[in-house]
């Protein structure tokens with residue numbers, strides 16, 4: 001593959017990459033020997049796909065990599081173009097770190113995140129007596145040799161920085177509830193914030209933590225004193241400023257002070273991209289205690305970077321240093337067997353392994369385990385030869401049965417919701433089932449499936465074809481709306497009791513009521529009979545129906561894992577078992593220097 005035009009013609013880059021390269025290097029474009037336009041287009045295209053940089057050691061895996069970067073010594077290319085490609089610390093459009101080339105901005109972000117996290121990871125605290133006493137009374141009985149929830153609590157008390165990873169129902173929220181309780185016991189005036197990348201995830205964390213905290217007697221402090229918000233709100237995002245008020249990287253007058261919290265818990269951390277992590281760390285003084293929660297096996301953010309995954313995806317997870325093990329033994333009386341930590345940040349990362357949501361012999365637990373390990377043929381055999389229904393089941397049906405499945409299982413469900421005159425019941429019921437797909441357009445996409453149900457319901461209720469709205473339509477907010485306090489990911493329902501005007505209704509975070517808006521006052525939403533798997537992140541549903549595309553191009557192991565683990569009770573997968581197996585066999589990696597530079601290991 002040679003020229004910019006060839007790359008565009010073969011759809012290996014898109015027009016945005018093409019014109020970015022042309023714009024940046026107008027004068028070089030005629031010189032067919034210049035590598036710079038090709039480099040610009042390649043980096044732009046990789047950034048769009050979520051990579052932070054171009055890593056020349058894994059370039060052979062990329063079809064779109066122009067031949068010139070495969071055959072020539074990259075160091076020669078860097079030297080020849082030193083006017084544009086600089087070393088770390090230089091102010092040039094591209095930065096070469098010895099192995100990878102970055103756009104200047106992304107190198108700066110990555111570099112800052114690495115040094116900031118390393119600095120935070122070295123800060124430890126002594127644990128107060130009141131905490132220790134409460135922990136001793138409250139700690140989970142060890143049914144296993146090492147109770148990882150207890151250890152995660154200890155980590156969050158001792159360390160200034162903790163990453164707690166765990167699959168669905170492994171007790172991340174339960175652990176954080178204990179952590180907050182012990183912190184509040186020690187100091188009831190501690191300033192705590194709970195944050196998540198989307199409004200939905202933040203609200204869910206607030207609700208689950210509020211439930212989990214009920215079992216603690218918090219004396220004069222109540223859980224409602226703790227603020228729950230999106231990371232954007234925490235950082236004072238303002239569309240008028242075009243950035244974050246509290247991140248020091250903006251214009252000086254707009255960031256008056258660093259955020260004054262003592263402890264911040266960030267949920268659904270796998271959704272945080274490189275830029276958001278940079279702004280978050282930049283806004284927080286080093287003394288602020290940070291606890292990140294997430295599932296390292298889930299899909300990474302849409303924007304470049306997979307920071308939580310890069311940090312938590314280490315070979316020797318749950319192996320700790322001698323010092324950490326000794327302190328934990330003294331504190332809890334429990335022994336840590338493995339003390340062969342390989343990464344300097346190993347004592348800051350823990351993975352919870354036991355799921356309390358699914359029985360270990362349930363189909364969802366088994367399927368999620370196979371997906372996570374990439375056991376594609378086992379998964380295929382399991383699903384093809386198995387047809388479970390009921391609690392914890394996973395079932396595979398073919399595309400040819402899709403219409404029948406929709407008609408027999410889901411159409412009546414949506415008809416009942418449209419007939420309902422009780423918003424509370426209708427809302428609970430509508431999101432009882434959630435259809436998911438990776439695609440936005442084309443066959444088996446959100447667009448086609450949403451249209452299918454909208455048209456089928458219009459036909460059933462004899463509504464005019466041109467009518468856009470009717471009772472019981474689920475919607476998803478897809479843009480933050482600060483005026484109405486509605487956030488990307490919020491799920492609502494179009495509803496109007498009896499003959500009342502249709503409103504868009506969202507459950508209130510404060511009580512059990514619904515916030516109602518006129519249709520014309522809300523913008524930035526889409527219908528949500530079917531959601532993309534990406535948009536479903538941070539939400540959970542009782543029953544999930546995952547519709548696969550006909551090709552595996554848009555699928556990945558992380559996408560299938562995310563979709564399957566959204567379900568509490570059952571999963572139906574509609575698609576071809578071979579396509580499913582193909583998707584699960586490949587683990588997605590994003591090009592970045594973060595993992596190697598933090599842990600000292602190559603991916």
Ligand SMILES: Nc1ncnc2c1ncn2[C@@H]1O[C@H](COP(=O)(O)OP(=O)(O)OP(=O)(O)O)[C@@H](O)[C@H]1O
Pocket residue numbers: 140149166167168169170171172173174175208356357
């Ligand atoms: N050690 C434990 N013993 C018994 N039940 C537990 C324990 N830990 C958690 N649970 C229960 O398991 C369920 C899931 O726990 P929790 O919500 O804390 O997990 P989670 O990892 O935050 O889940 P998710 O993020 O997938 O919603 C809850 O009902 C909780 O009460």
